[in-house]
Amino acid sequence: MGQARAYLLASLAAFYLVALATPQVTADITDEVNLLWGKCNVVRDGAGRQTVAMSLDRSTTSGFSSKLKYLFGRIDMEIKLMPGNSAGTVTTFYMMSEGPWQYHDEIDLEFLGNSTGNPYTLHTNVYARGVGSREKGYRLWFDPSQDFHTYSIIWTQQYIRILVDNKLLRQIKNQMMFGAPYPNYQPMRVYSTIWNADDWATQGGRVKTDWSLAPFTAYFRNYKATACSPSSKACGQSSPGSFGTELDQTQQQQLKEVAANSKVYDYCDDSKRRIGSPKDCESQ
Numbered sequence: 001m002g003q004a005r006a007y008l009l010a011s012l013a014a015f016y017l018v019a020l021a022t023p024q025v026t027a028d029i030t031d032e033v034n035l036l037w038g039k040c041n042v043v044r045d046g047a048g049r050q051t052v053a054m055s056l057d058r059s060t061t062s063g064f065s066s067k068l069k070y071l072f073g074r075i076d077m078e079i080k081l082m083p084g085n086s087a088g089t090v091t092t093f094y095m096m097s098e099g100p101w102q103y104h105d106e107i108d109l110e111f112l113g114n115s116t117g118n119p120y121t122l123h124t125n126v127y128a129r130g131v132g133s134r135e136k137g138y139r140l141w142f143d144p145s146q147d148f149h150t151y152s153i154i155w156t157q158q159y160i161r162i163l164v165d166n167k168l169l170r171q172i173k174n175q176m177m178f179g180a181p182y183p184n185y186q187p188m189r190v191y192s193t194i195w196n197a198d199d200w201a202t203q204g205g206r207v208k209t210d211w212s213l214a215p216f217t218a219y220f221r222n223y224k225a226t227a228c229s230p231s232s233k234a235c236g237q238s239s240p241g242s243f244g245t246e247l248d249q250t251q252q253q254q255l256k257e258v259a260a261n262s263k264v265y266d267y268c269d270d271s272k273r274r275i276g277s278p279k280d281c282e283s284q
Contacts, residue, residue, distance in 0.1 A: 028050040029042075029050050029051070029052055029220065029221055029222070029223045030042060030050060030052070032066060032067060032068075032223050032225065033052070033064045033065060033066055033067060033190075033223060034064060034065055034066075034067055035052070035064045036063045036064050036065055037061070037062065037063055038054070038055070038056075038060045038061050038062025038063060038194075039054070039055040039057070039060055039062050039215065040052055040053070040054050040055075040062050040063075040064055041053045041054075041055075045221075049221055049222070050221065051219050051220065051221040052064060052192075052219070052220045052221070053217050053218075053219050054091075054192065054193075054194050054217065054218055054219075054220065055194070055215040055216065055217045056089060056194045056195060056196060056214065056215060056216045056217075057211070057214040057215045057216075058211045058214060061193065061194060061195040061196070062193065062194050063191060063192065063193035063194070064191070064192055064193075064220075065189050065190060065191045065192075066189050066190035066191075066223075066225065068189070068225070069098070069187040069188060069189045070095070070155075070187060070188060070189075070190075070225060070227040071185070071186075071187045071188075071227075072155050072156050072157060072227065073154075073155060073225060073226055073227020074152060074153070074154045074155075074225075074226040074227065075095065075152065075153045075155075075190050075223075075224070075225050075226075075227065076150055076151070076152045076222070076223070076224040076225075076226075077093055077150070077151055077152075077190075077192070077220060077221075077222070077223050077224075078148040078149065078150050078151075078220070078221045078222040079091070079093060079111075079144070079148065079149065079151055079192075079218060079219070079220055080144070080145065080146075080147060080148045080149075080218065080219040081111055081113075081120060081144045081145045081218050082113070082145060082216045082217055082218055083143075083145035083146070084116050084145075084213065085113075085115050085116045085210055085213055086113030086114060086120070086145075086216060087113050087114055087115045087198070087201075087202040087207040087208065087209060087210065088113060088196055088197065088198030088201055088202055088207065088208055088209030088210075089112075089113035089194065089195070089196060089197070089198075089201065089209060089216050090110050090111065090112055090113065090193075090194070090195055090196075090197045090201050091110070091111040091113075091192075091193075091194045091218045092108070092109065092110050092111070092191065092192060092193045092194070092195075093109045093111075093151055093153075093190075093191075093192050094106060094107060094108045094109055094110075094190075094191055094192075095107045095153060095155065095188040095189065095190050095191070096188055096189060096191060097183070097186035097187065097188045097189075098186075098187075098189065099186070101130070102130045103129050103130050104127060104129075104130055104186075105127055105128050105129065105183035105186045105188060106125070106126070106127035106132070106183075106188075107125075107126055107127075107153055107155060107160055107162075107183065107188070108123070108124060108125040108126070108127075109122060109123075109124055109151055109153070109162065110122070110123040110124075110125075111123075111144065111218075112137075112197075112201045112202060113201060113202060113216075114202055114207075115202070115207055119139045119140060119143070120139075120140055120144055120145075121137050121138065121139060121264060122137065122138045122139075122140055122164075122169075123135060123136075123137045123265075124136050124137070124138070124162055124169070124170055126160060126172050126183065127183070128181035128182050128183045128184070129181050131181045133267060134172070134267055135265060135267050136170055136263065136265060136266050136267065137263070137264045137265035137266075138169060138170075138258065138262045138263055138264065139262050139264055140164065140262070141261070141262060148219070148221065148222075149164060149165050150163075150164070150165050150166065150222075151163070151164055152164075152166070155183070155188075157174060157184060158173065158174050158245055159171055159172060159173045159174060159245075160172040160183075167254050167258070168247070168251045168254040168255055168258070169254075169255075169258050169262075170255075170258075171247070171255065190223075190225070192220055194216065194218055196209055268281035
């Protein structure tokens with residue numbers, strides 16, 4: 001019965017093919033997200049744009065989530081990370097399903113802090129039905145603490161794409177037919193958090209968080225969801241062009257450049273772990 005339900009939901013998702021609603025562009029990010037815990041302060045910049053300033057100190061982590069859940073779509077967020085010595089900290093932007101943890105789905109972007117003068121690492125991962133360990137890590141080609149940059153997740157039934165300033169960083173194809181798990185039918189909510197992980201985040205945990213520099217603050221603005229909530233009746237009317245099934249030549253070249261110049265870890269190349277199936281790794 002459970003398996004039949006899963007297939008039914010997947011079929012319904014394909015029929016409604018998401019990201020079909022009119023893009024939601026709001027003046028205020030708090031129209032779209034709930035401030036959940038910790039120190040999440042709402043400020044406005046010189047242009048009047050609302051920004052969430054989310055802070056970490058020794059006693060408090062912080063986080064917010066989208067008010068809606070989505071089944072496929074595109075999520076964009078402008079983020080500005082904390083400057084200077086951010087070693088030990090992790091700032092996140094991700095999607096995650098609700099329900100039993102052992103069966104959860106998740107699409108992860110984690111910004112791993114570093115000591116002054118060293119770049120951030122953007123750590124990416126995907127979970128499907130509780131199965132993860134498909135990490136890839138990248139050194140960004142700019143300083144993400146100097147200005148806002150747009151980070152995007154595109155999630156369809158065929159693929160997941162992660163973009164930075166609309167440049168394709170990573171693609172994960174749906175390879176369920178070959179036995180690779182894929183997040184295919186559980187709606188997910190969007191989250192951003194900031195927390196301490198100095199046991200592993202910076203140089204494998206060798207560099208610890210310097211709490212004398214706290215609070216560590218990251219900024220979030222211009223949240224945009226081009227997607228459908230699971231209960232939406234407006235799905236199926238139009239489709240944004242960015243959801244094309246095949247990569248164009250520019251996107252293919254972007255993937256090659258990022259892999260050659262920015263990628264610092266790939267689970268498919270990790271001979272010690274040996275967790276990437278040939279078909280799954282070949283598709284990426």
